[in-house]
Amino acid sequence: MRLTELPIGSIARISSIEESPYKEKLQEMGCIAGVLVKPIMKAPFGDPIAFELEEYTLSMRKNEAHSVQVNLLNPLFNS
Amino acid sequence: MENKPFKIVLVGNPNCGKSSLFNNLTKLKQKITNVPGTTIENKVGTVSKGKQKIELIDTPGTYSFNPKSLDEKEAIRVFFEDPPPNTILYIADASNLKRNLFYFSQLSQHGIPMILALNMTDIADFKGFEIDVERLEKELGIRVFKINARTGEGVNTLKEALFEDQFVPHYQFGSENDHTHESHYDSIGKLLNKTTKIKTKRELITGKIDAFATHPILGYLIFLLVLLFIFQSVFTLASYPMDWIENGFGMLSEYLANVLPDGWVKKLIIHGLVAGIAGVVVFVPQIAILFFFMSLLEDTGYMARVSFIMDKMLRGLGLSGKSVVPLLSGAACAIPAIMSTRNIENWKDRLITIMVTPLMSCSARLPVYTLLISMAIPNTPVIGFISLQALVMLSMYVLGTVAALIAAVIFKWFIKYNIPSYFIMELPVYHSPRWGNIWVNCWQKSRSFVTEAGKIILIISVVLWFLASYGPKTDQSLSIQESPSLEQSYAGHFGKAIEPSIAPIGFDWKIGIALITSFAAREVFVGTMSTIYSVGDEEDFDQLREKMKKDRNQNGEPVYSLAVILSLMVFYAFAMQCMSTLAVVYKETRSWKWPTIQFVYMTVLAYFGSWVVFSIFS
Numbered sequence: 190m191r192l193t194e195l196p197i198g199s200i201a202r203i204s205s206i207e208e209s210p211y212k213e214k215l216q217e218m219g220c221i222a223g224v225l226v227k228p229i230m231k232a233p234f235g236d237p238i239a240f241e242l243e244e245y246t247l248s249m250r251k252n253e254a255h256s257v258q259v260n261l262l263n264p265l266f267n268s
Numbered sequence: 269m270e271n272k273p274f275k276i277v278l279v280g281n282p283n284c285g286k287s288s289l290f291n292n293l294t295k296l297k298q299k300i301t302n303v304p305g306t307t308i309e310n311k312v313g314t315v316s317k318g319k320q321k322i323e324l325i326d327t328p329g330t331y332s333f334n335p336k337s338l339d340e341k342e343a344i345r346v347f348f349e350d351p352p353p354n355t356i357l358y359i360a361d362a363s364n365l366k367r368n369l370f371y372f373s374q375l376s377q378h379g380i381p382m383i384l385a386l387n388m389t390d391i392a393d394f395k396g397f398e399i400d401v402e403r404l405e406k407e408l409g410i411r412v413f414k415i416n417a418r419t420g421e422g423v424n425t426l427k428e429a430l431f432e433d434q435f436v437p438h439y440q441f442g443s444e445n446d447h448t449h450e451s452h453y454d455s456i457g458k459l460l461n462k463t464t465k466i467k468t469k470r471e472l473i474t475g476k477i478d479a480f481a482t483h484p485i486l487g488y489l490i491f492l493l494v495l496l497f498i499f500q501s502v503f504t505l506a507s508y509p510m511d512w513i514e515n516g517f518g519m520l521s522e523y524l525a526n527v528l529p530d531g532w533v534k535k536l537i538i539h540g541l542v543a544g545i546a547g548v549v550v551f552v553p554q555i556a557i558l559f560f561f562m563s564l565l566e567d568t569g570y571m572a573r574v575s576f577i578m579d580k581m582l583r584g585l586g587l588s589g590k591s592v593v594p595l596l597s598g599a600a601c602a603i604p605a606i607m608s609t610r611n612i613e614n615w616k617d618r619l620i621t622i623m624v625t626p627l628m629s630c631s632a633r634l635p636v637y638t639l640l641i642s643m644a645i646p647n648t649p650v651i652g653f654i655s656l657q658a659l660v661m662l663s664m665y666v667l668g669t670v671a672a673l674i675a676a677v678i679f680k681w682f683i684k685y686n687i688p689s690y691f692i693m694e695l696p697v698y699h700s701p702r703w704g705n706i707w708v709n710c711w712q713k714s715r716s717f718v719t720e721a722g723k724i725i726l727i728i729s730v731v732l733w734f735l736a737s738y739g740p741k742t743d744q745s746l747s748i749q750e751s752p753s754l755e756q757s758y759a760g761h762f763g764k765a766i767e768p769s770i771a772p773i774g775f776d777w778k779i780g781i782a783l784i785t786s787f788a789a790r791e792v793f794v795g796t797m798s799t800i801y802s803v804g805d806e807e808d809f810d811q812l813r814e815k816m817k818k819d820r821n822q823n824g825e826p827v828y829s830l831a832v833i834l835s836l837m838v839f840y841a842f843a844m845q846c847m848s849t850l851a852v853v854y855k856e857t858r859s860w861k862w863p864t865i866q867f868v869y870m871t872v873l874a875y876f877g878s879w880v881v882f883s884i885f886s
Binding site: 209211212213214215216217218219221222224229230232233234235237239242243244245246247248249250252253 | 276291331334336363364365366367370395397449450453474475478479482483485487520575576579580581583589613688691692693694695696697715828
């Protein structure tokens with residue numbers, strides 16, 4: 190699934206990043222296959238989205254997030 | 269080696285406390301040097317120990333060796349200089365080591381000795397992040413120091429090390445043939461596994477603040493309140509130093525008038541030079557105070573959230589979340605505002621931001637608005653304590669902002685550029701302000717106004733003084749004479765010459781003169797009006813206002829009717845009357861094309877806007 194499909198608070202592992210003009214930028218910022226990622230908030234109108242990535246918060250537009258493939262680790266349980 | 273100074277370059281990611289360390293190491297002994305042929309500025313400071321001196325070069329925060337924006341390009345320039353830097357002092361945010369070490373891993377390939385400074389160890393401690401410094405030193409083969417750039421903890425030990433032996437890192441990031449991002453991150457991960465451990469994970473307060481700062485309704489409300497607070501503070505706080513500066517220059521002119529021998533030199537000094545310098549300096553308080561608040565918002569991390577919540581809206585207009593800082597800075601002065609677009613990666617986003625920023629009402633328009641509003645608008649209360657005058661002033665700011673946003677949309681349609689824009693940005697952890705950084709930043713922005721705008725304003729005001737004081741002889745010979753009145757001066761002739769073209773928007777030749785002189789800076793309008801209406805003391809607003817109000821045209825109607833005043837205000841809101849801004853746009857875009865387009869579109873907009881307003885109200 191794609192990074193944009195993750196609900197807020199869920200945790201996923203990045204599996205791959207599609208080719209795009211911003212792929213390099215994403216990688217520099219730490220979006221690398223194998224890294225854990227957690228959406229923590231959305232800006233008003235749902236875009237951009239902020240993610241917890243390793244030890245910091247990275248924000249990106251839906252468009253950029255769409256190019257990141259992830260595997261969901263914890264399906265969110267409403268506890 | 270002794271001939272060239274020992275050169276250490278300070279590098280690191282943005283938001284890692286680099287500026288604090290630089291200020292701390294150099295004890296604020298730093299200068300800004302212009303890199304020849306560019307507008308790019310490098311900060312160079314001196315670190316001294318006894319008689320030994322080291323040149324420390326500060327660079328803009330960078331995420332990688334493949335620069336994405338203009339300020340990142342500037343950051344890596346130092347590595348291509350001759351001679352290259354002797355040592356790299358790399359500062360990393362210890363609470364976010366993995367990403368912070370990526371740029372380090374790229375730099376470690378260059379065979380230059382490095383020193384690693386781990387900053388923000390307090391936040392790392394709080395997050396339960398334990399770093400084994402000795403092990404890290406062994407693995408990397410270089411010296412590693414834990415510091416707290418804010419409190420200065422550990423900085424002295426680090427400073428000692430700058431004067432001792434330094435080593436080239438021997439840790440292999442990636443492999444000999446594999447330097448992809450993945451392989452570097454993989455090596456960093458392995459390195460950190462050996463040298464760090466995580467005890468407990470504690471939540472920072474940042475998430476709680478963000479719940480408000482990025483809330484769909486509260487977020488915008490908070491931003492609006494912050495803006496109102498800032499502008500209110502700028503108006504009230506700046507008025508005192510502005511009064512002192514005006515009085516000071518008034519006294520200086522008086523003194524010079526008494527001591528200097530009569531003649532053109534005296535007039536040149538008093539009406540050209542002193543008036544020109546006064547016109548520059550009087551804006552410094554407003555600009556400095558506004559930039560103080562802007563730096564405060566940036567330094568604490570709040571501005572990144574504003575960019576985050578504004579990005580979607582601004583994107584639709586051809587801008588980006590990163591345009592927020594330049595646009596708001598435009599309310600102080602377009603020059604530092606345009607220079608602050610350098611961190612916008614996408615060329616089109618950056619260009620549109622540059623093109624529309626001068627429509628934001630800058631501080632030079634304020635005296636013009638103040639004079640005109642006081643002439644036409646009664647000071648009646650509207651809602652509670654808000655007067656009609658204050659409301660009109662506010663609407664001038666709104667008018668400028670709306671015009672800037674509409675202009676952005678139009679540029680979005682016309683500028684063709686295929687590389688898509690993106691908004692991949694770190695949201696830094698909130699922290700209390702680092703006052704040293706804020707002062708330095710505030711000082712630099714004000715300085716860029718004084719140097720970039722100052723010299724041009726000064727030159728133009730001397731030229732204008734000449735044009736307003738001298739005129740052609742009436743006997744058709746080409747010789748020059750001291751003009752008996754402004755009407756007969758060169759400026760008066762210019763004013764008369766353009767009168768037919770500005771008559772449709774309600775302006776006469778006197779306003780024409782003021783429009784021409786405003787090319788130095790918009791506020792020169794007030795001074796020109798004082799000269800035209802021979803008000804002795806330039807700052808005597810009341811006297812000037814009364815004289816302007818009494819002025820009649822041939823038909824016996826007041827020259828400054830409501831229609832003319834509103835038309836003038838709209839003209840000043842939209843027209844590109846600032847040579848200094850055009851000069852900066854030229855430098856930043858490296859072509860005359862964009863300043864020319866900017867000048868033309870803003871002038872057309874101003875003329876058309878004034879014509880509409882004049883037609884409606886007359």
